[in-house]
Every structure is written in structure tokens, then in C-alpha cells.
Amino acid sequence: QVTLRESGPALVKPTQTLTLTCTFSGFSLSTSGMCVSWIRQPPGKALEWLARIDWDDDKYYSTSLKTRLTISKDTSKNQVVLTMTNMDPVDTATYYCARIQGGSYSPIDYWGQGTLVTVSS
Amino acid sequence: EIVLTQSPGTLSLSPGERATLSCRASQSVSSSYLAWYQQKPGQAPRLLIYGASSRATGIPDRFSGSGSGTDFTLTISRLEPEDFAVYYCQQYGSSRTWTFGQGTKVEIK
Numbered sequence: 001q002v003t004l005r006e007s008g009p010a011l012v013k014p015t016q017t018l019t020l021t022c023t024f025s026g027f028s029l030s031t032s033g034m035c036v037s038w039i040r041q042p043p044g045k046a047l048e049w050l051a052r053i054d055w056d057d058d059k060y061y062s063t064s065l066k067t068r069l070t071i072s073k074d075t076s077k078n079q080v081v082l083t084m085t086n087m088d089p090v091d092t093a094t095y096y097c098a099r100i101q102g103g104s105y106s107p108i109d110y111w112g113q114g115t116l117v118t119v120s121s
Numbered sequence: 122e123i124v125l126t127q128s129p130g131t132l133s134l135s136p137g138e139r140a141t142l143s144c145r146a147s148q149s150v151s152s153s154y155l156a157w158y159q160q161k162p163g164q165a166p167r168l169l170i171y172g173a174s175s176r177a178t179g180i181p182d183r184f185s186g187s188g189s190g191t192d193f194t195l196t197i198s199r200l201e202p203e204d205f206a207v208y209y210c211q212q213y214g215s216s217r218t219w220t221f222g223q224g225t226k227v228e229i230k
Contacts, residue, residue, distance in 0.1 A: 111167075
């Protein structure tokens with residue numbers, strides 16, 4: 001059974017760095033073709049793809065946010081970490097991690113439940 | 122970066138009616154790497170369609186996808202009460218950057 005769970009602070013202050021952890025089970029990120037992605041959704045708005053890390057440690061970022069994002073993995077812990085620097089109130093959103101099986105050219109097949117991050121002083 | 126534009130923004134229909142949702146890409150989506158997701162309030166999205174026309178596991182056959190290049194369509198043949206939700210298209214044909222459309226809300230008329 002594949003599960004993903006996001007964890008991190010519910011509240012961050014403007015200019016701070018956000019660190020989110022995705023802890024997953026039911027698959028291994030060392031298996032060929034496995035990828036984990038982060039997606040966010042501001043309240044009442046659309047989904048926005050943020051980043052992806054592949055089994056071979058290739059990393060991909062949103063064009064508009066790539067200067068602020070870093071994605072990494074700890075295969076032994078079944079975790080993927082996303083950091084986002086210089087947080088702003090417009091970054092208030094539910095942040096999801098999700099699995100992709102089959103490499104870059106495959107859709108998201110499992111999602112975490114999401115974690116709401118509010119940016120406010 | 123490929124921009125996806127979904128229309129209409131909101132679709133007001135009655136149960137039993139047919140829903141047709143559109144997703145238009147700013148440039149051709151490679152090999153029809155286009156997916157559709159359903160999202161209900163307070164829930165994570167769920168994969169419905171991938172490869173433009175293949176149904177994901179467990180998805181009823183009233184959901185169908187079609188299209189290629191820059192124009193894609195999700196059709197729900199007969200709306201069930203549980204189908205009223207927001208639907209997003211997503212392209213994953215550009216391996217370096219993925220994008221989502223802005224969503225279409227299917228609401229009860």
C-alpha cells in the first residue's frame with residue numbers, strides 16, 4: 001500500500017525558509033522509475049507544480065520558483081525534503097507531495113493528504 | 122514552459138447530463154502526455170486519465186479522455202452526484218517542467 005505524508009510547520013514568518021518533509025511507504029525511491037514531486041495549492045486556487053526528484057537523483061524545478069527551491073531525498077529514511085527560501089504571504093498554500101511511477105513521462109498516481117502552510121508575521 | 126488553459130471555468134449541469142471539459146496547451150504536448158485529475162473539497166486530487174485517453178485503475182467508464190497536440194477533452198458521459206468536483210489537466214510531456222491548468226468546476230445546476 002502506497003502512502004505519502006507531508007510534515008512541516010503550519011506557520012512561517014515572511015522571509016523565513018520553509019522546510020517540508022514527505023515521508024512515504026509502499027515503494028522505494030531507489031527503484032528505477034520512481035519519482036516524488038511537490039505541488040501546492042493556495043486556498044481556493046489551482047494546483048501549481050513545484051519540483052520533482054527522480055530515483056537517479058535528477059531534480060527538476062518550476063521555472064518561476066527554481067531560485068527559491070531545493071529538493072533532496074534520503075532513500076534510507078524514505079523521505080523527500082523540499083526547502084523554499086524567502087517565504088511570502090502569497091506562498092500560503094496546501095503543499096502536497098506525490099508519487100510518480102514510471103519515470104519522468106508518467107502521471108502522478110498517489111498523493112499525500114497535504115499540509116497547510118500559512119505565511120504571516 | 123507549456124501553459125494549459127481550461128474552459129469553461131465553471132460548468133453548471135444536472136445529474137445525468139453529459140459534461141465536456143476542454144484543456145488547450147500553448148504548444149504541442151509531447152506524445153499526448155496529458156492527464157486529468159478530479160479534486161473534491163478538502164481532498165487531494167485523484168488521477169482519472171493519463172496519456173490523454175487511458176483511464177486510471179478503478180475509474181468508471183463514464184469518464185473518457187481524448188485529444189492530441191494542443192487540444193484535449195475530458196468527457197463525463199452521465200454525471201453522477203459524486204462527479205461534481207473540480208477537474209484539472211496536467212502535462213507531463215516536458216520532462217523538466219510540468220504544468221497544471223487552472224481547473225474547471227463542475228457544479229450542480
